[in-house]
Amino acid sequence: MELKEFFENFAEVMDLDDANSLSENTEFKELEEWSSLSALGLMAMIDEQYGVSLTAADIRGSKTIGDIIEKIKSHSNE
Amino acid sequence: MSNPFSLVDKTILVTGASSGIGKATAIECSKMGAKMVITGRNELRLQETMQLLEGEGHQMIVADLTKEDDLNSIAEQCPLIEGLVNNAGSTIMVPTQFISREKLQQVLEVNTIAPILLTQIFVKKKKIAKGASIVFTDSISGVKIASPGNVLYSTSKSAIYGFVKNAALDLAGKKIRVNAVCPGMIDTHILDDVSVTSEDIEADVKKYPLKRYGKPEEVAYAIIYFLSDASAFTTGSSLVIDGGFTLQ
Ligand SMILES: NC(=O)c1ccc[n+]([C@@H]2O[C@H](COP(=O)([O-])OP(=O)(O)OC[C@H]3O[C@@H](n4cnc5c(N)ncnc54)[C@H](OP(=O)(O)O)[C@@H]3O)[C@@H](O)[C@H]2O)c1
Numbered sequence: 001m002e003l004k005e006f007f008e009n010f011a012e013v014m015d016l017d018d019a020n021s022l023s024e025n026t027e028f029k030e031l032e033e034w035s036s037l038s039a040l041g042l043m044a045m046i047d048e049q050y051g052v053s054l055t056a057a058d059i060r061g062s063k064t065i066g067d068i069i070e071k072i073k074s075h076s077n078e
Numbered sequence: 079m080s081n082p083f084s085l086v087d088k089t090i091l092v093t094g095a096s097s098g099i100g101k102a103t104a105i106e107c108s109k110m111g112a113k114m115v116i117t118g119r120n121e122l123r124l125q126e127t128m129q130l131l132e133g134e135g136h137q138m139i140v141a142d143l144t145k146e147d148d149l150n151s152i153a154e155q156c157p158l159i160e161g162l163v164n165n166a167g168s169t170i171m172v173p174t175q176f177i178s179r180e181k182l183q184q185v186l187e188v189n190t191i192a193p194i195l196l197t198q199i200f201v202k203k204k205k206i207a208k209g210a211s212i213v214f215t216d217s218i219s220g221v222k223i224a225s226p227g228n229v230l231y232s233t234s235k236s237a238i239y240g241f242v243k244n245a246a247l248d249l250a251g252k253k254i255r256v257n258a259v260c261p262g263m264i265d266t267h268i269l270d271d272v273s274v275t276s277e278d279i280e281a282d283v284k285k286y287p288l289k290r291y292g293k294p295e296e297v298a299y300a301i302i303y304f305l306s307d308a309s310a311f312t313t314g315s316s317l318v319i320d321g322g323f324t325l326q
Contacts, residue, residue, distance in 0.1 A: 013173075036278055037173055037226035044176035060277075 001050065001069065009049055010065060013041035024066035042068070052076050082308040086111035089159045090305060091152070093143060093196070094166030096123035098266030099215055101130075102294035103163055103301050108132045110302055115156050117141050118166070143192035153199045160207050161305040162200060164193035165215040167234075171227035182230060189234035194241055197256075201249065209253045212245070213304045214238050215297070216258040216316060222324045239316060246314030255313035257304040262320025264292040287322030 003024075011019035014033045028034060039059050046068075047053050052075040054068075062068045090107050094100035096118030104116045108131040116131075117139045118124045124138050139155050141148035143166055167189045170181050193214060200206040219228050220236030238258065246256040263282065283291060300317055303309050318324060 035226065040171050040227040041173040041176065044172050048176060 001072065003069075006069065007065070009045050010042070013045050014038050022065060024064060024069065026065045027063055028065055028068075029063070046072060050076065081110075083302055083306045084111055085161070085302065085306055088161055088305065089113045089115065089157055090161035090163065091115040091117065091156055091159050091200075092163040092165060093117050093193070094215075095127050095138075096120045099261070099264060099294045099297045100163070100165040101127045103165060103298040105130050105132075106295060106298040106302060107161075107305065108136065110306070112161070112305075115139065115159065117143075117152055143196065144187040146195075149192065149196055149199055152196065153203050153205050156200075156205055158205060158207050159200070160210045162197065162206060162210070162212045163215070163301055163305070164196060164212065165301075166192065167215060169228070169231040172230060173227060174229050177230065182233075185230040185234050186237075189231070190237045190241075193238065197245060201252070201254070206254060210255075211305045211309070212249075212254060212256045213301050214242055214256075214258040215301075216242065216260045218260050218262050218318060218320050218324050221316075222260065222318065242316060243314045250313060255304075255309070257309070257312060257314065258316040259297055259300045259304070260316050260318045260320070261292060261297050262286065262318075262323040264294055264297055266294055285323065285326075286320070287325065290321065292319060292321060 007019045007022040010022060014031065016033060039056065042059060043054050050072050052072050054071055054075065058071050062071060085107055090112045092100050092104045092114065095104040095116035104114050104127050108114050111133070114131055114136040116124060116127055116136070119140065119142050121140045124140060128136060128138050139152050141152050143149065168185070170185055172181060197212060216238045217235040219225065220232040221239045224232060242256050242258045249256060283289065297319055300319055304312070
């Protein structure tokens with residue numbers, strides 16, 4: 001997985017102007033733009049781009065963008 | 079004692095009777111004296127509803143409403159009916175930019191196309207009696223409100239809002255009435271969707287003036303009103319049942 005591209009996809013879902021502010025350590029739920037729609041968007045984006053179906057529980061159990069990336073990796077190894 | 083809400087001598091078909099609102103509707107209608115024909119895909123859960131029906135002479139039909147053959151087969155297996163409850167429905171939650179043709183079709187097939195075609199087939203095949211009542215389980219989602227991720231569902235349900243009014247006009251000549259119930263959130267398996275968290279639900283409940291979600295029976299009672307002769311002069315209407323949610 002290309003990290004830069006993932007941050008761009010993430011920013012797109014969240015309607016963030018600048019993906020450069022994101023890193024693996026970003027606590028995404030603390031972002032002002034985070035909403036229940038972002039969670040749905042994130043799941044749909046990950047499904048579409050990475051072929052992995054995360055659940056709401058996966059999102060809930062993640063604090064940082066790095067946690068999400070870990071979840072995607074572990075699901076794609078299944 | 080006479081009861082204007084009685085369903086004695088009426089045969090009523092309920093779709094989506096294996097769960098939630100449809101299950102409660104089937105049970106409550108049977109308590110009002112109706113003969114029920116219940117349908118759904120899941121045979122086991124349909125059987126469970128069957129066992130909870132009061133009275134005798136009920137029938138169950140396992141069918142997938144997205145299959146043309148199944149729609150026809152329901153009409154063939156069904157006796158002449160005095161009531162049709164188009165209740166089956168489902169949802170896929172997705173933000174607008176992630177809509178795909180496949181997801182759009184999936185939601186429209188169950189929520190919009192199937193109930194419209196089932197209605198058409200029953201009228202065309204004269205399987206629905208003069209003076210009968212057709213009730214749709216619509217939603218406040220669509221015509222009344224929008225909410226995050228509900229774009230496909232809202233689209234499918236607002237189409238039903240339009241269909242109910244037009245079909246009511248078209249079928250008035252046959253003395254067939256067409257109405258809808260528009261529930262807000264009701265406590266059913268529809269809430270089991272993986273994309274909804276319990277925190278989301280708790281926060282959402284607080285937005286209801288009556289401070290709770292509805293119960294399936296509370297929708298069923300309104301459906302009974304529309305099915306019964308108590309509503310003989312009511313057609314083309316959509317009754318909101320939402321604990322006051324859309325008042326704000
Ligand atoms: N719960 C709410 O908050 C709420 C609010 C407003 C409106 N509604 C509407 O109320 C109706 C009933 O929903 P519910 O809350 O009772 O949901 P539910 O508990 O999930 O029940 C849905 C029913 O629809 C049936 N169904 C789904 N797809 C089908 C298909 N392809 N073919 C045949 N049957 C199918 C299911 O049967 P099988 O699983 O056996 O196939 C099940 O009996 C729906 O139209 C829904 O949109 C619900």
